[in-house]
Amino acid sequence: MTSRTYNPRIKWADEVQQYLEETLGEEQVASISTALCTPPCCTCLRVNTLKATPQEVLEAVTFQLKGSWNSSLPYIHTHLPAVILPGVGPLAVDYSEIGGKEVVVSRKCGEAVLRGAPVYIPGVLACSPGVEKGDLVAVAMVLERPGSDWCGITRGTIIGSEAWQRAGPPNCTGLYIGVGRSCVGRTEMFRLEQGLAITMHSPVFRVPSAQGLEGKVMFQNLPSLVAAAALAPRPGSRVLDMCAAPGGKTTMIAQLMGDKGEVVALDRSHAKVQEIQSLAQELGITIIKAYKMDATKAVLKQASPHNQVIVTAAPAERDHEDQPSVNGHEATAGLEGGLEGGPDSDEKLGGLGHARKEGSEKILKRRKRKEAASIARGASIPQRGDMENVTSCSSPPGFPPCSFDHVLVDAPCSALGLRPRLLQTASLPYLKQCAVYQRRILDAAVQLLKPGGTLVFSTCTFNPGENESNVRYVLDTYADMHLEQQWPVLGGPGMTEEDRLRAAAAAIRKCDKEMEASIQARSPQPTDAPAMDDSAGNINKTLQQQQQQQQHKSVGESTVMVATRDSGWLSSSEAKLVQRFDPRGDTIGFFVAKFRKKEGLL
């Protein structure tokens, strides 16, 4: 095998592709679809300023990289408590000298490798015969088959074997992610259940690691820090983080408050609430109170004294695990998005006991992944060991209106902006469902915010239906809410109503052109024979009628209009107040809006 280029591109569902093209333009969608398959170049290491200074962290990571890193060096972010680690890639990898030995890994495993992780044993699906410990192997990843959770090969398959042939070998073209050194032989790779399988020797993307800084730093995507900073929580204030797990932004907020005041953190998943507590403990933060609660039901209703915490129907859970699941970015999985909490909620599992059991299994799995993440960064396994001390606070029934100085809604979302992602399975109705669900959380957030207080709404998607449309919804629904300037400003402006109308008009024009072309292709050719009747004219009339009908249909079916039918986007002055992070830049796709509630209107 010779050199191979890493060049995948996301394949969207047709209707989503159409919606995105109509919304953002064809070229943008093409470049976004390629960018999403790569990690952001820079990795952000948030410094826990309660335990270390950015300078101390910078010195520690720079010292560790000495001799092993010949690219750009880490630096301190100008505005945020973070050290930025510039990575490199995609690099050309030479696969010619490894004797044709290969390992095929799952997509999730591959995505983690692209962010700097090694390959762990559970991620290996297939392996060439005769791979021994210490061998160099080409690492390729395989995607799930369309409409399925399965990639077509069972873990343990031998590459080239009959089973491999029968399965129809997966198409890994463009999905070779580097050369690694095997830590175990083929038999162990499939006999063992955990442990390191391969360390990456020449990965397609090279990311610097940071070791021995547990409790002092946390890998977190930069826009997440921006969202927390935009909230501008004052020390001593009372803050609500409505969708908080695993606690990346919650802990950043507490840190910005100097660990003084109170941060109430909600999540609908019991297991995840424990993650928030565990992270707070690891970072030495004391002001966080984490509760299992459905954010849409968080407003205490006077009429129901025994207000039960009932999990409301959320859009079906999507797989949106963030890169951190293996290499520790943002500390853990599921971080930036997705409508988690539906299927793993107690009610849907048929009872609290079951959910708890499921929850602890999940916690164990996540803890293992975090440990793996630490190992990936070269750190020692975190010896928390005292999870027994991390008990879930019994949840209050809700909170009275106007209880909080600051509210963060880091909403569960379609997570279209996460990188690297090699597969997107979102449908158009799902995108719509996400937006509607977010509105229900925003409704509660507005009620819980004190007059004069600030509300930050963030998502990790570039879908305007979930971003600008929902900002429009808040502004149009609540007269006392207005947009406010954020700090720091690192993203671009939001999309305007003009953008939306332009996109819809372009979509209609495109549809018309296609229609014209198809009519022309079907028009009767001129003939020398004299017309015996008016049939040619009739045909043309029919075609014209068909064309008009189609035009109306295309107006009615413009996906931009369908997906954002019930609210527009923003005026140009409003668009300047929100931040849209373009995933084609050195970032994940992200969106932040900051509102303030006027004083004395309620």
Ligand SMILES: C[S@@+](CC[C@H](N)C(=O)[O-])C[C@H]1O[C@@H](n2cnc3c(N)ncnc32)[C@H](O)[C@@H]1O
């Ligand atoms: C985008 S993630 C939050 C990430 C988190 N803010 C951070 O920075 O670490 C969204 C979270 O919302 C939670 N969630 C989904 N629906 C919810 C609801 N109705 N109430 C509370 N939490 C919910 C999910 O379990 C998930 O953990």
